[in-house]
Amino acid sequence: AVPKAVVSRLSLYLRELQHLVRDGNETTSSTQLGSLLGFTDAQVRKDLAYFGQFGYPGIGYRCTELIDAVKRILGTDRSWPVALVGLGNLGRALLGYRGFQNQGFSIAAAFDVDPQKVGPAIENVPTFHLDELAAVVAGKKIKLAIVAVPAAAAQEVADRLIAAGIDGILNFAPVTVTAPSNVSMVGVDLAIELEQLTFNVVNQPSK
Amino acid sequence: AVPKAVVSRLSLYLRELQHLVRDGNETTSSTQLGSLLGFTDAQVRKDLAYFGQFGYPGIGYRCTELIDAVKRILGTDRSWPVALVGLGNLGRALLGYRGFQNQGFSIAAAFDVDPQKVGPAIENVPTFHLDELAAVVAGKKIKLAIVAVPAAAAQEVADRLIAAGIDGILNFAPVTVTAPSNVSMVGVDLAIELEQLTFNVVNQPSK
Ligand SMILES: NC(=O)c1ccc[n+]([C@@H]2O[C@H](COP(=O)([O-])OP(=O)(O)OC[C@H]3O[C@@H](n4cnc5c(N)ncnc54)[C@H](O)[C@@H]3O)[C@@H](O)[C@H]2O)c1
Ligand SMILES: NC(=O)c1ccc[n+]([C@@H]2O[C@H](COP(=O)([O-])OP(=O)(O)OC[C@H]3O[C@@H](n4cnc5c(N)ncnc54)[C@H](O)[C@@H]3O)[C@@H](O)[C@H]2O)c1
Structure with a gap:
C-alpha cells in the first residue's frame, strides 16, 4: 500500500508543477521540484518511483507530461x-x-x-x-x-x-x-x- | 530536520493514546497503536525514535507518560x-x-x-x-x-x-x-x- 504521506506529497508536486508551467517552464528536475517544496531530490524520486518512471535522461521531467501522470495517479484526470x-x-x-x-x-x-x-x-x-x-x-x-x-x-x-x-x-x-x-x-x-x-x-x- | 509526515503522525498517536486512556488502558504497544491507525509497529517505533526512548521492556508504553512526552514534542504541553x-x-x-x-x-x-x-x-x-x-x-x-x-x-x-x-x-x-x-x-x-x-x-x- 502506498503511504498516505506519499499521496499528499504527490498533491504538492502537482501544484508546484502547475505553478512551473504557468511561469513558462517546460521541464524541471527532482532537485528543483523538491527544493521549491522543501524536500530532497531523493524524496521526490522515491515518491514517484512507486508509480513508474517519468524522467528523461539529460532532460529531467517534462512538466505537462508529469502533471498528466500525477493527475492520473491521484484520480483527478477526470472531474x-x-x-x-x-x-x-x-x-x-x-x-x-x-x-x-x-x-x-x-x-x-x-x-x-x-x-x-x-x-x-x-x-x-x-x-x-x-x-x-x-x-x-x-x-x-x-x-x-x-x-x-x-x-x-x-x-x-x-x-x-x-x-x-x-x-x-x-x-x-x-x-x-x-x-x-x-x-x-x-x-x-x-x-x-x-x-x-x-x-x-x-x-x-x-x- | 524531522519530516512533516512524522510530526503529523505524532498528532495521530496523541489522539489515539487519549482514546486508549479514556477507554481505561494504562499501557499500549507500538503494534496496538499502529494497528488502530493503520500503521506498522515499525513505523510507530521509527517515528518515536526521532525524539527518544519511550518504551519499557516487557510493558510497552505507559499511555499517560507517552501522552505527556508527545505533547512536549509537539509543543502542546502548554496552552x-x-x-x-x-x-x-x-x-x-x-x-x-x-x-x-x-x-x-x-x-x-x-x-x-x-x-x-x-x-x-x-x-x-x-x-x-x-x-x-x-x-x-x-x-x-x-x-x-x-x-x-x-x-x-x-x-x-x-x-x-x-x-x-x-x-x-x-x-x-x-x-x-x-x-x-x-x-x-x-x-x-x-x-x-x-x-x-x-x-x-x-x-x-x-x-
Ligand atoms: N484552504 C482551504 O481548503 C479553504 C477552504 C475554504 C475556504 N478557504 C479560503 O479561506 C478564505 C476565507 O473563506 P470564506 O469562505 O470564509 O470567505 P468570506 O468571504 O466568507 O470571508 C472572508 C472574511 O475576511 C474578511 N477580510 C477581508 N479582507 C480582510 C483583511 N485585510 N483583514 C481582515 N479581514 C479581512 C472579510 O471581511 C470577510 O469577513 C478564502 O481565502 C478562501 O479561499 C480555504
Ligand atoms: N475538522 C475540523 O478541523 C473542523 C473545523 C471546524 C468545524 N468542524 C466541524 O464541522 C462541523 C460543522 O461545523 P459548523 O461550524 O459548520 O457547524 P454549524 O452548527 O454551523 O453547522 C452544522 C450544520 O449541519 C446541519 N445538520 C445537523 N444535522 C444534520 C443532518 N443530520 N444532516 C444534514 N445536516 C445536518 C445543521 O442544520 C447545520 O446547518 C462540526 O462537526 C464541527 O465540529 C471541524
Missing part, C-alpha cells in the same frame, strides 16, 4: 461531482472555496436538515433536504461526499451516504466515523495543522 | 492563545470548533475589516478591527495566528501579523504567503484531502 452535507459555517465556506474547482472537484449538491437552509441555490449549488439524498446522489452519479455536520449526526449521515452509493467521504466532524472497507473515509482535524505549527515554533531559533 | 483573522464563513466555523480546545489551543481574539463583523464577541471570543491587531496581539501575548481572509488580502495580513510578533501562521487562503525564515508558515488546502480520497477510490476494488 468529480461532490455531495456536501451540512450547510453551517463550515459547509458554506467549503461551498465557496475555489480551490476545489482548480483540481476538478465541484460540489454538485448540498444537503441539510434545517428547512431554512435548503431551497435557494448557494454559490450556484442546488440545495436539498437530506431526505432527497439518495435520489440526488443517484441522479447526479455522485461518488464523493463531504460531511460538515455536528458530531452527533456524523455517523448517521455517513451511513445514509454509503447507502446512497458514495465511495469516499471526507469527514470534518470531530468523531471517528466507521465505514465498510470498500468505502474510503478520510477525517480532517485542523488542530493537527496547528500542532505542526507549534512543533515548528518550539523547535526553531527564537526571533 | 496557546491564537489570533484569527477573517470572520467570514471559514473564520466563524473555526471560531466554533471545539477540537482546538481539546489540544490546548484557544482563539483569544478575532479580527476583520468589515465593521459589521467586529464588536460583539462571537462564541465568547472578542472581536476587533484589524487596526487593533498589534495592540491586542502584544497585550494577550499571542504567538500563533490563523489567516482566513480572501487571497488578495492574505500576504498583507500575514505581514501585519509578523510585525505584531506572531511566530507561526496557519494560512487557509489559496495563495502562497511568504514569511521570514524564523516564522513558521503552514498552508492548508482542503482539495489535497479530496485527492487522498480520489486516490483511494480509484485504487480500491469497486463495490
